[in-house]
């Protein structure tokens with residue numbers, strides 16, 4: 001059955017020879033065993049935890065074809081490529097192929113020559129496909145991104161619902177479901193809707209200690225903060241998430257003008273263009289993708305070194321999934337979120353547009369939760385774990401709140417009163433730029449025309465820069481001293497009146513007023529003390545080989561594997577095989593080229 005009959009069908013041997021790994025990661029072996037024992041399985045593991053191997057390895061030890069259902073064509077395509085690169089017999093059937101191509105795949109399916117068949121749910125739901133599947137020998141179904149079946153998740157897909165019929169249509173075939181979304185609601189939906197029978201449920205810890213989390217208040221549009229951050233991440237791949245298509249375009253332009261290889265990605269772009277950008281990113285030809293949340297579901301690229309949010313994500317679920325795309329190889333990655341009170345106001349407007357009151361309340365609750373997280377002062381990892389029902393100790397050094405627990409506070413009551421007074425005296429109808437201009441005594445035509453240069457507040461705020469005033473203003477919105485009316489004008493609230501009368505002091509984290517944003521310090525030490533120059537050379541070789549073979553670079557070897565090579569400089573095949581990530585199959589394909597370079 002296997003096309004490498006010399007191997008003993010032993011899971012540890014396969015792990016090394018086919019996948020190149022020296023050991024299983026937590027829960028992988030349990031998943032493999034469950035599948036081998038013919039049990040249904042639900043595996044909940046954070047992104048990067050190693051779900052794919054958990055269903056790919058047992059397939060190689062069993063007779064028949066494994067059907068993998070996955071929601072996105074681009075994603076499927078990558079996985080099939082990557083399996084093929086490891087010498088496995090994987091195919092996908094989709095609308096992208098010609099009749100001739102799919103005819104050939106069908107022929108090989110019937111001949112028992114396909115170990116992995118990737119299908120979209122739409123395809124699986126057709127009568128023709130179901131007929132094919134009942135004709136051939138199946139070993140089990142894999143439902144990837146299984147949370148798409150639940151309306152409680154954040155990526156509900158109507159066509160996942162029909163997967164409920166699998167149990168009746170293929171009664172003897174086991175089902176293994178995989179997801180990274182761990183809320184109890186979603187888990188229960190998956191178990192119920194897929195009708196899993198006495199399943200093995202494996203849920204991994206949520207703590208990913210290779211992610212360094214930072215959350216900062218956004219200063220103005222956040223562009224300077226983004227640029228400062230990127231200065232420290234020049235040659236690395238990363239994703240920048242922005243809220244709207246318009247802001248995606250604007251950020252991408254900003255970066256390109258400053259010489260960064262950045263591309264925009266959002267649902268408003270033509271499919272072809274989107275595919276091109278996706279491909280270029282996966283193949284390391286484009287380093288930075290600026291995207292709306294339309295980008296990245298299940299993306300396989302393992303060497304994404306940072307995820308940068310320009311504004312507050314919609315929910316904690318979204319946030320966790322989005323930052324989960326960084327550092328899937330287990331190596332250090334930075335995740336940074338910028339947010340401001342403005343984000344909440346903006347998103348509330350969208351929530352308000354819903355008619356259904358229950359749903360609206362549900363969305364509001366999610367929005368408040370993610371805002372609380374952003375504005376919080378305790379361990380970020382601990383909060384995320386708690387949100388998904390897990391409890392862990394504070395991380396100590398993998399988040400900003402653990403690194404800077406005793407920040408200094410500054411009393412800004414006087415500045416707050418100046419600002420509130422300016423709002424009041426100009427008639428509670430102007431936006432923030434105008435108000436700050438009044439406070440700083442600008443000679444702006446509009447101010448003079450309105451006669452606002454005659455107000456007592458005119459020019460009294462020159463001690464703070466414009467940027468600092470925006471921070472003060474953000475703080476006013478956060479504590480609810482100001483609100484925004486439907487014409488974007490700032491208005492006073494009850495709480496604001498109290499501040500104005502001196503009945504309520506206003507405090508702020510002192511560092512927020514140091515508006516040149518600190519760049520994030522790297523807390524996690526590199527695992528290997530490797531030669532960075534050699535690493536770059538190895539990377540260049542990897543890029544060349546990947547281009548030549550038409551596969552993404554990480555499919556050749558992961559960053560971590562290259563770093564280990566750069567550290568131990570193996571000179572022989574035997575030493576090379578000891579490097580984590582190098583197996584027999586990969587050595588056959590790429591090993592010599594790397595050895596030759598290392599021997600130089």
Ligand code: ADP
Pocket residue numbers: 021022023024025028045046047048049050051052053300302328329330558
């Ligand atoms: P998930 O699907 O859970 O998000 P993947 O299956 O894509 O995660 O695995 C993430 C990364 O971890 C990949 O780069 C993969 O090659 C690597 N990986 C998986 N299993 C192991 C293992 N046992 N040892 C080392 N690396 C592994």
Ligand code: ZN
Pocket residue numbers: 378379380381382394395396397398399400401402403
């Ligand atoms: Zn922490």
